Amino acid sequence: MASNTPRLGLLKKDPLVDGSDTFNIKTMMNDNWDKIDSKVATLGPDGKVPAEQLNVDTSTLATKKELAAHSTKKATETELGHVKPDGTTITVDENGVISAAEMIASNVKVEDTAGHFKATNVEEALSELFIGASDVKTKVATAITGKGIPASSSDTGQELADKINQIKHVPVGNVHWFKPNDIWFSPFVLPKILFNHVCASVEGKMYVMTGSSREGSTVYSNVTDNLCYDPVTGEWSIKAPVPIGRTSADAVAFEGKIYVLGGTNSSGTRVDCYDPSTDTWTQKAPIPASVYNHASVVLDGKIYVLGGYTSSSSTIRNSNYCYDISTDTWTTLANMPIDRHNLCAATAGGKIYVMGGHSRGSSSPLQIVHAYNIATNTWSEVAPLPISGSSDSAVSVDDKVYYIGKYSSQPEGYPHRSLYLYDYKTNTWTPKADIPAARDNNGATVIDGLIYVTGGNKVYNGISHYLDRVDVYLP
Structure with missing residues (x-):
């Protein structure tokens, strides 16, 4: 007897069992064909029953099919003998199919020959991985924060x-540093003793020039040294000498060139420009007046020379001279509110900040700080230095x-x-970390921060x- 179509309601007769029954075969066949035809009429064009007739949610049909496809798995010979963490064997049916219940993470044993996990099943191993990853992230984040x-x-x-890429990787000589905060170190020394010299940087290299030197017990003034230090290789090299040696000059760098300005032994008005790319010097238009122990900065393509002594120490200047690099010309701008010598200056926020030094009639170094607005050609007073200082540096x-305090009014001129x-x-x-060695009449410059x-x-x-x-500070 057919057993797959009982719901069609077809008439069925078994000749072996119902052979003695009387029935009309033509009527039976016609009746069965009518029933089949009515059922076929409900099928779709592809011969399948439409979903709407099955009373199912078609929006989840695809998902259910995917779940169904993943809920069973054909077992291999190895898996048929696999033992779960609880010691029991994975159950399969007669077709070798593992049920979805048998394949949950807690029932799958971890084979960990390398000993990476304490867990014995996948569920616990995944938990260990997530906890471990979170712990690693916390440690990495803490380390990054520690680098600033x-x-x-x-x-x-x-x-x-x-953020790791933002951490400053600093090559200094043959030593590579990961940038911490507020720390000094002293990785190398100058090839010779120098003081009252100038210092500037171009293309990641430092140039220490002119000034005074000492060899044994002998002091030499107005030396013409031009020494170049490469932080990447940690090596010094000797470059073309300064055309005229001088002391108490100043220097600035702009667009790959270094400008040495004023100083003694040069009538105080001389400007020499050094081009490291060609290792050559060029003389530029002189400063309008003689200066030394002054301060110089560069801002918006112009060099500003501020204060200092005249050719003799009898006169202290409050002058403000501006050099236009593009035209090789000088302009006299608004004077500083007070005269200063042995001062220093630096730029920030589009203004020039002048600090330290001595003024006429004052035996003590100055704490007062003035800001110059280049847009309005005016000066204003800002917060004073926490200490008094002279022969100091600023960058x-x-x-x-950053103000590097040095000479003070303490006994014997003891430097800060x-x-x-x-x-x-x-x-x-x-206040930041104290410099390791107190000094004055030094040079200061910035390379890569x-x-x-x-x-x-x-x-x-x-x-x-x-x-x-040479002391190096990492902000």
Whole structure:
């Protein structure tokens, strides 16, 4: 007897069983064909029953099919003998199919020959992985934050990677540093003792020039040295000498060239331009008046020469001379509010900040700080230095001013070891790590965000001590 179509209601007769029954074969066949025909009429064009007649949610049909496809798995010979963590064997049916219930993570044993997991099944192993990954992210985020870049374990992997790339990798000589915060180190020395010299940087290299030197007990003034230091190789090289040696000059760098301005032994008005790419010097238009122990900065393509002595120490200047590099011409701008010598200056926020030094009639170094607005040609007073200083240095890093305090009014002219940061946005000074060796009459420049302080001298108990050391500060 047919058993697959009982719901069609067809008439069926078995000749072996119903052979003695009387029936009309023509009537039976016609009746059965009518029943079949009525059922066929409900099929779709593809011969399948439409979903709407099956009373199912078609929106989830695809998902159910996918789940159904993944709910069973043909067992291999190995899996047929596989033992679950609880010691029982995986159950399969007569067709070798593993049920979905048998394949849940807690029932699948971890074969961990390398000993990476404490877990015995996939569910516990995955939990270990997630916990371990979270712990690693926390440690990585903490390490990144320790390098000065804020990070947290909630950052994505890509975000943490991006922040790692923000950490400054600093080559200094043969040593490579990951940039921490507020620390000094002294990785190398000058080839010779220099003080009252100038220092500037171009294309990632430092140039230490002219000034005075000491060999044994002999001091030499107005030397013509031009020494180049490459932080990548950690090597010094000798370059074309300065055309006229001088002391107490100043220097700035702009667009790959270094400008040495004023100083003694040069009538105080001389300007020499050094081009490292050709290792050559060119003389430029002279400063309108003689200056030394002055300050110089470059801002918006122009060089500003501020204060200092005249050709003799009898006159202190409050002058403000501006040199246009593009036209090789000078202009006299608004004078500083007070005269100063042995001062320093730096730029931030589009302004020039002048600080330290001495003024006429004052025996003590100055704490007062003035800001020059190049747009309005006017001066204003800002927050004073926390200490008084003279023969000091100032540089700009990340649009902030760093003041390196040196000579003070303490007995014997004992130099400060102080470093202060000025933020023009808040008009505040913040103390930073003291420089390892106190000195004055030194050079200072910035390479890749690091502050290099070179040479100088210091006085203890009336005796001058001269330095060949270089201290490097990582903000």
